[in-house]
Amino acid sequence: MSDSVPESTRQTLDRLYEDPENRLTSLFELAPDDEQVDAQLGVFKALANEHRIRILEALKEGELCACELQVVLDAPQSTVASHLRELKDAGLVKTRRQGKWTYYRIGDTAALQLLEIAHALAAGT
Amino acid sequence: MSDSVPESTRQTLDRLYEDPENRLTSLFELAPDDEQVDAQLGVFKALANEHRIRILEALKEGELCACELQVVLDAPQSTVASHLRELKDAGLVKTRRQGKWTYYRIGDTAALQLLEIAHALAAGT
DNA sequence: CATACATATCGATAAAGGCCGTTTTAATAC
DNA sequence: GTATTAAAACGGCCTTTATCGATATGTATG
Known part of the structure; x- marks a missing residue:
């Protein structure tokens, strides 16, 4: 060593x-071992983007379909779709397909805790 | 609108x-308003890097000087210094100068909460 | 003063991430 | 089958971030 x-x-x-x-x-x-750091890193990378934060904040109130999130973000469909993909890969959101719509919801309440703590931390600085 | x-x-x-x-x-x-999102974004961007996560994990046990963190990360001095700068700018660590050494410590326990929750979230996925 | 050393900053290059028009896939209705 | 439409994937371009050697700054000590 x-x-x-x-x-x-x-x-x-x-x-x-x-x-x-x-x-x-x-x-x-x-x-810490590499696995732990990789896991944490995956979560924080997924959160390190303005659009993705806004998506999670919007989903606080309940599920929304991708087309509604386009309205919230005021961004092109392909842009929104790629952010949703990243959030899903990171386990922060889950999906439900109904007909031609895909509904997104918060995948784990821990995601909301992270948003709250980050907000509080920044406010207290 | x-x-x-x-x-x-x-x-x-x-x-x-x-x-x-x-x-x-x-x-x-x-x-949410832009200010809130910017604040959260700043925190998550600071956490979205393997070296910076390792620094915070190391500081859990107490303060360390920059030269010790070089050992933990096994990275060049200038690389470590720039990561420390980012963590400090984000309010995640604080510093104390003693002679020619600069000691770093966790700036807010909320930083540790974020690490723990991210770890738990990823483990449960 | 000069020297030594820890840390911080600069600057050029490399790697990663984001954007978004376009195309493809999947579901529905006719 | 064709047409329509929501969502996903592709691909090129651009911006941001990371890396790290070199240099500068600050703080001791002689």
């Missing part, structure tokens, strides 16, 4: 701590 | 609802 640490960083740690080897080890132990 | 709605969308709504004008109005009322 220690071999992967650049020499310059090692020297820095040598100066900072009495037992740099131990410190290195505990720093690496802080690292 | 209605003038901004494309004719094709209006026709769709005409077919869907008895009172399309009313429906249009209520759809627009669902839209």
Whole structure:
């Protein structure tokens, strides 16, 4: 493990701590596994777009079909469709097909919690 | 307001609802204001990066200096510095300078809540 | 002052993401 | 079958973000 640490960083740690080897080890132990980070990353990437946030906010009140979301976003059909696809892939929305319409709804209430907490966090800054 | 709605969308709504004008109005009322969306967007953009997620996870246990975070991320100094800058700008971390070291810490416990909820959400999908 | 070192910023390049016209698919009605 | 229409997928173009070497800034120490 220690071999992967650049020499310059090692020297820095040598100066900072009495037992740099131990410190290195505990720093690496802080690292979450790749799967967890990938999962979190997928969620945050899906939320990191204005249109997608607006879609979720609109779905708070209940399901809407894609054509209604076009009205809410005031954007072209293909643009809205691709954002809906991303939200669905991320598990943030679920769909229900009825005839030629596809209805979208919040897939998990945790999605709404994320929106609320982010709002509160930004407001308190 | 209605003038901004494309004719094709209006026709769709005409077919869907008895009172399309009313429906249009209520759809627009669902839209949150720009300030709120911008605030949420800022938070989620800051979280939408693997390195930045790893930094926050590492800071769960307490403050770390930039040089220690270089070890955790195993990335060049300038790369780490720019991610730290973004996290600070977003209000997710705060800093404390001591001599030539800058110590970083979680700026708001809401940041940790976001990480946890995102993890749980992805796990349940 | 000069030197050393941690951190921050700059700038050029590379990679990722978003936009949207067009085309295709799927469902319905005639 | 054909026509219509909502939604999804494709593809080229453009904007944004990430990376990282080089340079600058700030803070000690001698």
